[in-house]
Amino acid sequence: MYRAGIAEMNEVAARVRACPDVVRLVGRPTAGVTPLDGMAPRDGATAGAGPEGITVRVVCRFGPTVAELAAQVRAAxxxxxxxxxxxxxxxxxxxVDVPAWVGVT
Amino acid sequence: MTTTTRTQGADMGTAPGPGESRPAGPGPGPDRVRPGEGNWNGTAERSTAPARRTSTELVTAQGRTSIADSVVSKIAGVATREVSGVHDLGTGGSRAMGTFRSRLPGTSPSMSQGVSVEVGERQAAIDLDVVCEYGISIVDLSQAVRRNVVDSVEQMTGLEVTEVNIAVDDVYIGDDEAAEAPPRVR
Structure with a gap:
C-alpha cells in the first residue's frame, strides 16, 4: 500500500497549487486508496476499496480541456x-472569467 | 409557454419539429447515462456515433480523472450563451433569483443557471432552459445550441453527450420603454 508522509503531501499540495490552470485545491490531497466512484471525500477521512495512490480534487480555470488539466496536475x-x-x-x-464570457453584458 | 425540442446528441440531422413535446421515454432519470463501465458497451446502441470520442483519456494507467456535474454545467452554459439568439438561460424563478443575485456586490452571474446535467463515467445528458430572442427560428436556434453544446462538452471533457434536451421557456421581445422614451436632455 502506498503511504505518503505529511511533508510529501504538503509538497504535492504546493506543486498542484502552482499549476497555471489550477485555481485552488478542494480539501487536501489524500493518499492511500481511492473510493470506488472516483470522488474523494472533501476531508480525506474515508476511503473505499480501489487502487492505491494519491487523489487530488481541484478547481481549475475555464479554457483548457479536462485532459490537459489532469495532465498538469498529474505532472505536478x-x-x-x-x-x-x-x-x-x-x-x-x-x-469562468466573466468578461470573456460571450453574450453576457 | 414551454416548447421542448429533443434529440440524441449524435443525430444532428434528425432534429424533431418545433411542436414535439418531451417524450416519456428516456427522459430525466438515472437510466440516461451509464455511470459504471463494467457493463458498458460503446457500440451497442450508438452504431452511428462518430469516432471522435476521447473518453478513454479519462481512465488511464496513471489514474482516473473524474468530472463533477458543475464542470459540465458550466461548459454547457457557456456554450449555450455563445449562440446568437439566446437571450438568457433558466426558468422564470431561476432568472429572478439570478437577477437578484447579480445585484449583490461581489457576486458574478451563475454560468450554470438553467442547465441541469447528469454525468456518468463516460457519458453525460444535458437539459437546458433557454429564453430566445424574438424573430429567431427556434428550430434553427435549438440545432445550433445543441451542436455547440455537444462539441464543447465532448471536446473539453471527453465525455460522450447522449442527449441535449432544450426547453424554450420564453421569448424576449425587447425593452420597448427604453426605446420609446424621449431623451431628457438635448
Missing part, C-alpha cells in the same frame, strides 16, 4: 511524489 503530483503508482484527479469546478 508525480514531481512531488515520484514513487506514487496512481494519481486520481477530480475536477471539482471551473472558474
Amino acid at each position: 503530483v508525480a514531481f512531488a511524489a515520484p514513487s506514487c503508482p496512481r494519481i486520481d484527479v477530480i475536477i471539482d469546478d471551473l472558474e
